[in-house]
Amino acid sequence: MEFPFDINHIFSDRISILDHTLVASRQSAVRTDLQDQIAAVVDELGRASAKAQQLPAPITSASKLQSQKHQLYLMKDGESNRGRGLVVGFLKVGYKKLFLLDRNGVHVEAEPLCVLDFYVAETLQRHGYGLELFNYMLQHQNVEPELLAYDRPSNKLLAFLAKHYGLVRSVPQVRFQICLCVRRMENRFPSGSRCCIVQDM
Ligand SMILES: CC(C)(COP(=O)(O)OP(=O)(O)OC[C@H]1O[C@@H](n2cnc3c(N)ncnc32)[C@H](O)[C@@H]1OP(=O)(O)O)[C@@H](O)C(=O)NCCC(=O)NCCS
Numbered sequence: 001m002e003f004p005f006d007i008n009h010i011f012s013d014r015i016s017i018l019d020h021t022l023v024a025s026r027q028s029a030v031r032t033d034l035q036d037q038i039a040a041v042v043d044e045l046g047r048a049s050a051k052a053q054q055l056p057a058p059i060t061s062a063s064k065l066q067s068q069k070h071q072l073y074l075m076k077d078g079e080s081n082r083g084r085g086l087v088v089g090f091l092k093v094g095y096k097k098l099f100l101l102d103r104n105g106v107h108v109e110a111e112p113l114c115v116l117d118f119y120v121a122e123t124l125q126r127h128g129y130g131l132e133l134f135n136y137m138l139q140h141q142n143v144e145p146e147l148l149a150y151d152r153p154s155n156k157l158l159a160f161l162a163k164h165y166g167l168v169r170s171v172p173q174v175r176f177q178i179c180l181c182v183r184r185m186e187n188r189f190p191s192g193s194r195c196c197i198v199q200d201m
Pocket of ligand 1: 053117119121128130151155156159161163
């Protein structure tokens with residue numbers, strides 16, 4: 001995704017981590033013009049992701065990021081676009097309080113880290129960028145993919161999780177909105193207590 005300003009000027013690293021402060025570097029902490037550009041990038045990414053997932057409205061925007069305790073991993077390709085850089089995609093995660101249903105049908109309360117939004121620009125999909133972003137997030141959060149919850153996973157995301165991490169949906173869902181996953185082998189021999197979400201709190 002190209003923008004009418006220099007992406008390398010705002011995002012110095014290949015993957016930047018944004019939170020409610022909308023700050024990507026020391027410079028952008030003090031310059032409102034750079035913060036405006038960061039907001040424009042986040043808004044555009046949110047719109048593109050919603051369109052790709054056929055959602056009625058974006059679930060990611062600068063104003064939402066500013067008001068929630070989420071973290072957004074943003075990837076750029078610094079060399080493209082005649083050295084001005086382009087934005088490859090993003091991954092947004094955050095903790096969510098949820099009621100879970102375990103394999104025995106018992107409700108439990110939990111607050112897992114959830115994958116809330118994930119998008120790679122159309123023309124760059126299936127080139128390994130999604131995996132790079134996802135692995136970066138896993139390392140940064142120090143978490144395994146089967147311990148995350150996935151909010152409204154698209155078929156593409158489910159294919160992605162199956163391919164790269166051998167994950168499949170855990171027990172059948174009562175409500176389809178969020179799912180937890182298990183490694184393929186565990187699902188064939190279900191002895192763990194992985195849960196499915198029944199209700200947001
Ligand atoms: C899901 C997504 C972020 C993955 O990023 P990516 O850069 O394409 O992922 P990678 O290149 O690292 O991995 C590719 C794998 O992802 C899955 N995948 C990616 N695009 C796919 C597509 N169009 N159809 C089916 N599976 C797809 C496949 O398993 C693919 O492996 P394959 O090419 O061997 O079949 C990206 O496809 C995307 O932005 N999709 C649209 C938005 C979306 O559905 N987001 C998930 C929100 S719940």
